[in-house]
Amino acid sequence: MSAEASASPDSAAAPGVMVIALRMSLPNAPPPMASKAIVAPVSRIAAVSSCANRDYFTLTMSLSARLLHSARQNTQTRNDFDVEIFVAGHAQIAVQRVIHTIHATYDLHACRLLYQDALGGLVFAENYFPAEDRDCALLYVTNHSIEPMAPRTRDDMSKGFARMTSKIGESFHSFELKVEDGPAASQAIRDAGGVVASDYGFFFFVKPESTGGVLLEVCSSTMPNDPYDRPGGWGPSVGTGHASSVLQLDHIACVTSEIEKAIHFFTSVLDGRVIEDGATALPQDGRRVLLSVGDIQVAFIQPDDTEQGPLGAFLNKPQNGIYALVWRVKDEETARDHFEKRNLRMTKSACISSGFAIDPEDFFGARHEFVR
Missing domain, CATH: 2.40.50 (OB fold (Dihydrolipoamide Acetyltransferase, E2P))
Structure with a gap:
């Protein structure tokens, strides 16, 4: 019937x-x-x-x-x-763009300077959010914005961001989506069975158990002084020509043990779509699904063995799902030479892409990979 x-x-x-x-x-x-x-x-x-x-x-x-x-x-x-x-x-939540990726750190000044020096980051704002007692900088690396963020009082466990940073350490914290109506999006996610946190109306977080493993920020306001909102906009051509030879963000790479839940959330609750779905061997055997979300691409990788290998190790430590930011470079040797001059160690070990990475220990716990 x-x-x-x-x-x-x-x-x-x-x-x-x-x-x-x-x-x-x-x-x-x-x-x-x-x-x-x-x-x-x-x-x-x-x-x-x-x-x-x-x-x-x-x-x-x-x-x-x-x-x-x-x-x-x-x-x-x-x-x-x-x-x-x-x-x-049903009325899916329309994602207008991905605003930025948050990088949790304890040394905001040094982290911001590293993005500027190593990747050509262009800072457009800094601010303090009293409700969570945290400082941040906002910068662009070519077409993608990064928000290094630090608790002002790292031992104050009454504040959510300090608690989270004490749990996951210095690492990628979340990425943020721009929507038209924050309260309506929050209600729609809760109606779909999702769990939200730190809901301030104009922005809120969606917990990893609702998204397939990644902490997600959703916001309906613009960022202060954001060049993206100026006439002419902001794109990968702005900021290129840096000595790192970085051209643009290729994708955000997330690792999950619940890939079907991630697909459902991003293509059913949100209006993302699947671009590719297939097997991968980087850095270990598993399934890789590439999604279009807003104006960027997000990959979810589920290893066949969620207990072993570099991805198993990632899944079995405190983390919020973002494994790496993968950047496209004009010339790999130029990029390597630039990073070597700044005493940044490089590795191909545990890479989720076919390229190379800066050792996360040299980048405040965040993994950046680079491909041609």
Whole structure:
């Protein structure tokens, strides 16, 4: 039995409930019966795909006999019916762009200077956020913004950022998405079963258990003094020509043990899409899914063995999912020469790309890889 249905939120329905109008066609049945209204819990709606109209949806459903009987009787079903959704449409959260990647550190000044010297980072703002007692700098490396961030009082465990930095150490903390409406995005993620934290309205975080392993920041405001918002915008051509020969961000690489959950969150709750899905052997056997999210690409890698190898080691330590930022360079030898002159050690060990990396110990715990 199958049914095609159009659905819309019903303001009269209880929270967490969606009204679905069904138009059903049954094998060997009389002409299609009239549309019937039923009530379905939003939590049962999965496998979401985008649709052009954000207010109305198209669903293809496999219905249990009990649900079908209820629809035939033109009554409202109880919320405990058994229904499997194969394809569903809803108003996904549109990601306008990826604003930046946060790099947690204890030495903001030295970390910022390293980005400037090693990668040609251009600083456009610095600020202090009293609610979390943390300082930050905002800079661009070609087309991608980095936000080195440090707790002002590192031992004050009453502050969320100090607690998180004490847990994961100096490393990549999260990356941030720009959306139109922060409170609406927060509600939509919670309605989809996600867990949010540090929700200040205009920005909030989505916990890794909801995203497939990566800590995500979502924001509806612009960054102070951000050149991206100036006439003409900001792109990879701005800031190129640096001695490192870095051209642009290739992708953000995340490691997960829940790759299906990551795919679902980024392509169902958010409006990302899958570009590639296949096997990888870098740096160990596993599955790699490359996604388009906003204006950049994000790769999720799940090792076949989540206990062994460099990726297993990563998964079994405190971390927020971001394994590396992978940059595209014009010339590998030029980049290597530049890094060597700054006493930055380089390695091909544990690289998630075909290129090389600066030893994370030389970059405040963050792994930067470089490919042609």
